[in-house]
Amino acid sequence: MSAIYNFCAGPAMLPQAVMQKAQQELIDWNGLGVSVMEISHRSKEFIALTEQAEITLRQLMNIPKNYHVLFMHGGGRAQFSNVVNNFLGDNGRALYLVSGQWSSAAVSEAIKLVGESQIDSLDIVEKVNGLNQVNLPDLHAIDKDYRYVHYCSNETVDGIEIFEELDSPWPVVADLSSTIMSHEIDVSKYGLIYAGAQKNIGPSGLSIVIVRDDMLKLPTLAQSSVMDYRVAVEHGSMFNTPPTFAWYLASEVFAWLAANGGVSAMAEVNQQKAALLYSCIDANPFYKNGVAPQNRSRMNVTFQLVDESLDAEFLKQAEQAGLVALKGHRIVGGMRASIYNAMPIEGVQKLVNFMEQFAAQHA
Numbered sequence: 001m002s003a004i005y006n007f008c009a010g011p012a013m014l015p016q017a018v019m020q021k022a023q024q025e026l027i028d029w030n031g032l033g034v035s036v037m038e039i040s041h042r043s044k045e046f047i048a049l050t051e052q053a054e055i056t057l058r059q060l061m062n063i064p065k066n067y068h069v070l071f072m073h074g075g076g077r078a079q080f081s082n083v084v085n086n087f088l089g090d091n092g093r094a095l096y097l098v099s100g101q102w103s104s105a106a107v108s109e110a111i112k113l114v115g116e117s118q119i120d121s122l123d124i125v126e127k128v129n130g131l132n133q134v135n136l137p138d139l140h141a142i143d144k145d146y147r148y149v150h151y152c153s154n155e156t157v158d159g160i161e162i163f164e165e166l167d168s169p170w171p172v173v174a175d176l177s178s179t180i181m182s183h184e185i186d187v188s189k190y191g192l193i194y195a196g197a198q199k200n201i202g203p204s205g206l207s208i209v210i211v212r213d214d215m216l217k218l219p220t221l222a223q224s225s226v227m228d229y230r231v232a233v234e235h236g237s238m239f240n241t242p243p244t245f246a247w248y249l250a251s252e253v254f255a256w257l258a259a260n261g262g263v264s265a266m267a268e269v270n271q272q273k274a275a276l277l278y279s280c281i282d283a284n285p286f287y288k289n290g291v292a293p294q295n296r297s298r299m300n301v302t303f304q305l306v307d308e309s310l311d312a313e314f315l316k317q318a319e320q321a322g323l324v325a326l327k328g329h330r331i332v333g334g335m336r337a338s339i340y341n342a343m344p345i346e347g348v349q350k351l352v353n354f355m356e357q358f359a360a361q362h363a
Contacts, residue, residue: 005347008325053251070209075196080109089219092147100155133292159302183267206246274298286359304334
């Protein structure tokens with residue numbers, strides 16, 4: 001059977017080596033004769049797994065000692081509310097930078113919880129020469145006091161990525177769901193980082209939260225204990241039963257990353273993959289992309305066929321060629337190729353070859 005390349009935005013493809021190992025260990029993990037899904041999360045074997053997962057993640061991201069690493073329930077949307085509930089008690093205020101669908105959704109969730117009086121938002125994307133471009137504001141020029149400023153580094157729907165780290169007088173809370181470990185960052189510049197697992201970490205149902213000590217001293221709102229960061233710290237992310245299989249797969253992905261050169265090596269490959277695909281789009285008038293080059297996502301390459309009447313045929317032939325899940329998000333349409341860490345460059349090359357052939361076929 002020829003290779004199938006899955007370009008789904010999430011849940012996304014996982015490294016083949018990780019999936020093969022999980023398959024081999026599915027009913028007999030660690031020589032115990034049972035699956036990792038079946039053992040107690042408080043057993044010494046599973047505790048050892050969680051400890052090693054944190055050690056490896058800390059090494060991969062160079063996480064300072066004054067940060068806690070939490071393995072939380074839910075995806076990115078769960079953290080939209082968790083951030084508000086954990087930090088905006090006592091009428092605290094926050095600033096949200098809006099660059100697309102996901103950062104906008106975070107604003108809506110925040111307002112639902114505390115009202116508009118506690119939430120300010122700034123749209124930071126504008127059309128320049130017909131292309132969507134990010135213009136980061138001078139946060140130091142804003143004469144207000146906020147508990148944090150929130151932004152999303154990569155908008156998976158819109159294909160927009162912010163590569164700069166914010167220069168902020170307030171703690172930065174970042175949604176890195178689709179970019180975590182895709183390139184190196186300075187964790188010390190953030191008050192909190194969160195990431196849904198289903199793109200660069202593992203299966204859905206798990207979130208990674210990396211939170212600085214001082215953030216845990218901020219006033220909270222009333223909330224469920226299972227979503228309280230302080231409770232998670234106190235109980236080692238095990239106040240109640242965690243998503244154990246997702247945690248196991250995340251630990252295997254971390255090990256795979258470490259064995260393949262770490263984040264810096266992954267960043268180099270990711271840049272090559274994105275450059276290959278964008279070069280194809282730019283070189284062929286059959287395709288177009290609506291994002292300014294400096295803000296083009298390296299994880300989610302959005303593009304359109306100039307003749308939209310060919311969209312269905314493009315998707316049909318792509319699937320027949322083993323290139324699946326290329327349909328763009330329902331809100332924006334077009335095409336989207338999600339090329340997270342697990343996507344090999346061979347998959348992107350196969351997509352480029354197909355795109356060139358399809359364009360020639362309909363010239």
